[in-house]
Each structure stands twice: as structure tokens, then as C-alpha cells.
Amino acid sequence: MKTTNILIAGVGGQGILLASEVLSEVCLMAGLDVKKNEIHGMSQRGGSVVSHVRYGEKVYSSIIPEGEVDIIFSFELMETCRYLPLLRKNGRVVVNDWKIAPPSVALGKQSYPENLIATIAQQFPLTTVVDGLTLALETGNAKTVNSVLLGALSNILDFDHEMWLTALKKMVPEKLVDINLQAFAAGRGING
Amino acid sequence: MNKVLLSGNEAIARGTYEAGALVACAYPGTPSTEILENMTRYKEVNSSWAPNEKVALEVGIGACFGGARALVSMKHVGVNVAADPLFTLTYTGVRGGLVLVTADDPELHSSQNEQDNRNFAKFAKMPMFEPADSQDALDYTKLAFEVSEQFDTPVFLRSTTRISHSKSVVTLGARPDHIPTPSLERNPAKLVMLPGNARKRHYDVEERILKLEEWGCSQSFNRVEKGKGEVGVITAGVSYQYVKEVLPDADVLKLGMIYPLPKQLIRDFAAKYTTLYVVEELDPFIEEQVLAMGIAVIGKAKIPICGELTPGRLAKELFGTELPDESATLKLPQRPPNMCPGCPHRGVFMELNRAKAFVAGDIGCYTLGFMPPLSAMDTCVCMGASIGNATGISKVLSEEDQRKVVAVIGDSTFLHTGINGLMDMVYNNSTATVIILDNRITAMTGRQENPASGYTLDNNPAFRVDLEQLCRAVGVKHVRSIDPYNIALTRKTLREEMARPEVSVIITTRPCVLVPRDNLERRPSLYVDHDACTGCKACLRLGCPAIAWDETSQKSNIDKIICVGCKVCQQTCGFNAFKEIEA
Numbered sequence A: 001m002k003t004t005n006i007l008i009a010g011v012g013g014q015g016i017l018l019a020s021e022v023l024s025e026v027c028l029m030a031g032l033d034v035k036k037n038e039i040h041g042m043s044q045r046g047g048s049v050v051s052h053v054r055y056g057e058k059v060y061s062s063i064i065p066e067g068e069v070d071i072i073f074s075f076e077l078m079e080t081c082r083y084l085p086l087l088r089k090n091g092r093v094v095v096n097d098w099k100i101a102p103p104s105v106a107l108g109k110q111s112y113p114e115n116l117i118a119t120i121a122q123q124f125p126l127t128t129v130v131d132g133l134t135l136a137l138e139t140g141n142a143k144t145v146n147s148v149l150l151g152a153l154s155n156i157l158d159f160d161h162e163m164w165l166t167a168l169k170k171m172v173p174e175k176l177v178d179i180n181l182q183a184f185a186a187g188r189g190i191n192g
Numbered sequence B: 001m002n003k004v005l006l007s008g009n010e011a012i013a014r015g016t017y018e019a020g021a022l023v024a025c026a027y028p029g030t031p032s033t034e035i036l037e038n039m040t041r042y043k044e045v046n047s048s049w050a051p052n053e054k055v056a057l058e059v060g061i062g063a064c065f066g067g068a069r070a071l072v073s074m075k076h077v078g079v080n081v082a083a084d085p086l087f088t089l090t091y092t093g094v095r096g097g098l099v100l101v102t103a104d105d106p107e108l109h110s111s112q113n114e115q116d117n118r119n120f121a122k123f124a125k126m127p128m129f130e131p132a133d134s135q136d137a138l139d140y141t142k143l144a145f146e147v148s149e150q151f152d153t154p155v156f157l158r159s160t161t162r163i164s165h166s167k168s169v170v171t172l173g174a175r176p177d178h179i180p181t182p183s184l185e186r187n188p189a190k191l192v193m194l195p196g197n198a199r200k201r202h203y204d205v206e207e208r209i210l211k212l213e214e215w216g217c218s219q220s221f222n223r224v225e226k227g228k229g230e231v232g233v234i235t236a237g238v239s240y241q242y243v244k245e246v247l248p249d250a251d252v253l254k255l256g257m258i259y260p261l262p263k264q265l266i267r268d269f270a271a272k273y274t275t276l277y278v279v280e281e282l283d284p285f286i287e288e289q290v291l292a293m294g295i296a297v298i299g300k301a302k303i304p305i306c307g308e309l310t311p312g313r314l315a316k317e318l319f320g321t322e323l324p325d326e327s328a329t330l331k332l333p334q335r336p337p338n339m340c341p342g343c344p345h346r347g348v349f350m351e352l353n354r355a356k357a358f359v360a361g362d363i364g365c366y367t368l369g370f371m372p373p374l375s376a377m378d379t380c381v382c383m384g385a386s387i388g389n390a391t392g393i394s395k396v397l398s399e400e401d402q403r404k405v406v407a408v409i410g411d412s413t414f415l416h417t418g419i420n421g422l423m424d425m426v427y428n429n430s431t432a433t434v435i436i437l438d439n440r441i442t443a444m445t446g447r448q449e450n451p452a453s454g455y456t457l458d459n460n461p462a463f464r465v466d467l468e469q470l471c472r473a474v475g476v477k478h479v480r481s482i483d484p485y486n487i488a489l490t491r492k493t494l495r496e497e498m499a500r501p502e503v504s505v506i507i508t509t510r511p512c513v514l515v516p517r518d519n520l521e522r523r524p525s526l527y528v529d530h531d532a533c534t535g536c537k538a539c540l541r542l543g544c545p546a547i548a549w550d551e552t553s554q555k556s557n558i559d560k561i562i563c564v565g566c567k568v569c570q571q572t573c574g575f576n577a578f579k580e581i582e583a
């Protein structure tokens, strides 16, 4: 069995670490070897954040070899583009349709790049765009975006639906479990 | 079997528990911090934050002298601070086992330098283990405690960022049923390191390292993994994983104990190959020792000293495999870290910039005051350095320039090693101004308690050091506490104290916005009234992530979801455009 490599990208504070925890937990439940890796510290203060998740029969490096990313799972548009060179040919992208202005843009010194979705989809036809916030707001809590996105990701991975639900229940704070399950279902409901 | 996913740091905490340790002590520092944070799960172990790494190690040593197993952890530069007790601890040896974790940071993800602490093992003459994943991290922690007692020596466990912060599958074990009861035991020849005693102990230190070297040759943590027999690789730690990715057919000597090296094992291994690599990050630590044995190896001739390895980088250095072209992404706007919305440090740095102060900086969230648009930090060396640096530079400046010198330092950093500098300032008549940015927490490393936060590691209330009184006690006559959300007061106080030809301390007293217990008061978010906003951009000088320039309207906007209502921006606006959203 070939190792699967998923790179999760976004901005500090978006809940990337929780999403990668849930995904890794699902891999463990499936009886696979799994490694995940991310950088804490400076990057959490609103900077770029990236998490690597790798699973298969036997995984060595926790960093995905450059150019061997199978799926970029991204919470923010521009951050997706930062990692496109690491994606393999015919790789897939699951991207949240959401822009967060970096400081230079907020200060009016640079503009946020345009037409990013088109650029991504042109290079990688297997791209799924998710309107995470709209779906999350339907559950009544904007903070469930990461569960919506996980739902969308679950469509293209080979894990039992039940495992996702069990992992979510385990990793999410108890009083938020119901709305996160709802958010996950909303994300899973969209067509890849 | 009990399989779980643990980070390297969680595994070290678990290993400490399974080893039957009774004490764990540390000062936070990325990437080591989560070790002690995770110790709080294990109530059997007395775990605490110390004010700095030297104290943390001294506490650990005390516990070990009492007969208990003790874990002490720190980031790589922390070992510099703890080096003094460490270099004599190797002479005394231990009673209960003592394990010192050094978490190194190749690539400087969150550090001020990239020092390779394997050199400390050789320098202090102390064995060092290096795990390659979380299972190793757990196993080697337990092993290190045993080796510590068996050979009467403190033992290093070296991690790196990619080990500490990677999760992998771990099988859990249990804590021993019987743990020896600590007691008082006098043993001056071993524990009182006066020259007469220490001179004798030095012989023991040298003998012990030789014994460990020989012992290490027959232990399973130093093991050969057979490949196709054509190429040999000596490696350890995270580099082992990259070797397995990039050279899947090589024969690999994986070292678990990287000091002292198992020389005979290395000789026997090396004899089989015409092509032999040493793959290691940072310094040629293993390579130089192997070369000194008269064995030809390829190491730093191909693999760089600076930065961390990755599978791609290793393949590039060994075989010239191209890395993906990332030039297109370099044109994307960068996304550096920033102070949070409502961070109490922000207004202070705007005012330091306005006052054209020369800011002797220090390490903490406030180091982000270096970033534009605040751009108000001129030096940053190590924790506690700001105050001494300000004293030193003042000594050599004209009176006029002396007035511009301001040291800034956080509460945790001030208690770590800043207070000594302040004593010196008063003692030797400096004139600089010191600002203690007291946000009542150690924020940079993820909000750990400290002696001025009022709580302990396990969240019990504790005496809160009175910083104002502490400054007065060392002789500072002018100590003023201010609310940094009050910009006019901040500006006025700064101007007055900078002009004063004497030491003065300004303490800013707003807590970190991310600490819930200190932010119970509800503050409504603000919005920009576009009828009042003239588009002058004065508010943008704050660099607050909640404020963004809107190209279309040519006015500022506030993101109400992240605004915490500190109202500092309101005070930068000459047109009354910042208004509260009614609840």
C-alpha cells in the first residue's frame, strides 16, 4: 500500500491543528501507520500554518517528500497557492473559498492576488471548492468551518463514515459535538 | 495493545511517568514546552514551572539527590542558562536518575539561533540519547532514567522540533508498582564539589564515559538495519527517517545513543562499505568523531550545516534531484506572524516608534514590535539581554543619545534573567528607561504561568510577585504602572521617563487578551463610521489584524469578528470615526 500524503494549509487560528488531529485519529482507527507534523510557536500568531499528515502501511518521514503531496486541503485561498509546487501531478485540492488579508494587504501596500480559484483549477482539475463559512453558518456557528471542510475531504478519502464521526466526537469539546457533526454532514453533502 | 497517537513531547511526558519519576521541572521554550504541560495529566509526578532553566535544573538535581527520579526539560538555548549546574552535576553524578531534555530547533522555526546541543554532551561529558519518533521518545526516556542510575550520571535526551511536534503511533506501558522512597542521605565526597572532592570525581567522569562507550556497542538501541549491502549510512534522530525515505536500499546504522559513540560497532560497520555516509542535521558531530577514528565518510561535504533536512533536501544533496520550483509562490504576499488584536503591547510600540526611541529589545510576543508598521525594536539577543544591553550602550553615548535608550522586557523574561540587569543598572548609575510589559503570562510560548502570573503549572493560585515593589527593592526610585490601552498616558509617561537622567521603570499592566480569567469584562467591538473616516491611514500605523484598508472606499474597516474592543485605534483617530457596536 502506497503512503497517502495530505498537506493541510491555512492561517493561524483557523482550526487547522484540530482538523489534522481528527484526520490522523481516523487513520489510526483504520489500523494504519500514521504520522503528522506541524510547526507550533511563532506561526500561530496569525501567520501561515501548515500540517502534514501521512498514512499507509509504514511511514518514515513525518514531512511529506517535496512534490509527493497527494491532496492539498486548504482553509484559505492564497495559502493554497503557496504549496501548489509541492503537489504531485494530477494531485487534488480541497479548498475553502475564503480570503484572509495578510498584513501588507490590510495596510494597503499590496493587493490580494486575483482569480486564485481559476489558477488552481487550471493546474489541478481535481479541485473542490467549498463555501465553508456559508455552510458553517447554517449550523449557527461560524467556528464549525473546519468540520464542514473535513466533511468535504471525507468524500475523497477511503475511510468509513462511522470512523469520522467517532473521531469528531472524541476530539471536539463535548458541548460542540452536535453542531460539528451537523457541519461535517453539510460538508460531506457537497459534490466533489 | 494500547496504541495511541502521541507527539514526541507527549511521549517524553508519558515516558517520565512510566519511569516512575517523582519530579518534573522546566522553563517553557519552543519546541519543549508541551512536555511539562502534559505532565499535569500525571498527578503522581510533582511538576512545576521554574523562573528559568538554571533553577529548573537545580530543582531537578535536588530531587535526584533526595533519591527521586527527576525530569528537567528546556529548549536548546535554555541549556546555555542551565550550563553552570550541569557541568558540575556530571561530577557529582546522581542518586535518583536525572534526565535533561534539550529540544533543539534546526531551521530556527521559533528561536534566535540554531545551536547544536549535541556538542553539550561532549563538552559536559554526559551520555545523550536521540529518538527518531514518538515510540523512541517514550522508550528512550525510560531508558535514560535507567542509564542515569546504572552509570551514576545525568543523561541527556535530545529532541528536535520535528520530533517534539510530530505525532506517531505509540504503544503505552505502565508505571512501576514500587518506587523507592526518597530520603536524606549525606555523601559529601560525592555531593560537595570543593576542589579536593571534585578533583577525584573528574577521574570518575572520564572512566564512566569509556565504560558507556563500550557498553553502547552491545545495546539494541544502536542497531544495524540491513539493506542491499552496497551503501552504508550512519545516522540518528529524525535524519534516520529521511534516510529510510531517500536511501531505502542502504544498510543503516541507526544510533540511539549519540554520545559517547559506540566506536567498535562503528568500526565493524564501516569496514563493509566503500561508500559510507553520515547523515545528520546541523554540525558534523558524528562525522568528526568518525573521521577522528581514521574512517573515511561523506557527511558535510554534501549535507549542509545550516537548516533542517527534509526528504527532498537530502535527495538533492545526495543525488542532485531537483526540488520543486517554488519561485512563483515567492511573489505571493507574505504572511508573517503579528500581535493579536487587542494585544496590550501594540500601543506601546507605536509610541516607542513615535518617540524615536532606540529600543533594546528582548524575547517574547513583544519582539513582534520589530515588524512593520510598528518597527520599534533595534536589538534582540537572548532572554534578559535588553536591560544589560541598554546599560552598556548608554555608557558609550552622549547625554542626548542616552535619553533615547529604552529597554523593553516581558514579565516572564524579566523574572527569568532581567532582574539581574536591573540591579546592575541601579548599582552602576545607568540612565536608561526600562519598560516591563506585564501581560501577566508567558505568552510567546503559548501562555504558561510564571511567578508574576499568580498561578502554578497545575493552575493552583500562587503568590504573585509584585513587580513594582521588586523594582523599588533593587533601588529604582521612579517606578510607574500604566494602562497601555491609554495611549495619551503611555505617550506622556514615556516622554517624561525618557527625559529623566536616572533609571526609571514603566510597568504596563494589561493582561494578555488570550487569558480568559483576566478578560472577564465584556468589551464591544468597534466599527469605522465611513462618514467620519477621512482615509488618513493614521490607524493603520497600529498594524492591528482587525483593521484593514478598503481599496474601493479608500477608508479603513474593522473585522468585527476578531476585534476585541481595546479601543486603542479609537485614540489614533483624529476624526472620531471609530465607534462602538451597540450590544
Ligand SMILES: Cc1ncc(C[n+]2csc(CCOP(=O)(O)OP(=O)(O)O)c2C)c(N)n1
Residues within 6 Å of the ligand: B027, B028, B029, B030, B053, B075, B077, B078, B081, B112, B363, B364, B365, B366, B383, B409, B410, B411, B412, B413, B414, B437, B439, B441, B442, B443, B444, B445
Ligand atoms: C533561554 C530561553 N528560554 C526560553 C526561551 C523561549 N521563550 C521565548 S520568549 C519567552 C517568554 C516570553 O514571555 P514574556 O517575557 O512574559 O513576554 P510575552 O510573550 O508574554 O509578551 C520564552 C519562554 C528562550 N528564547 N530562551
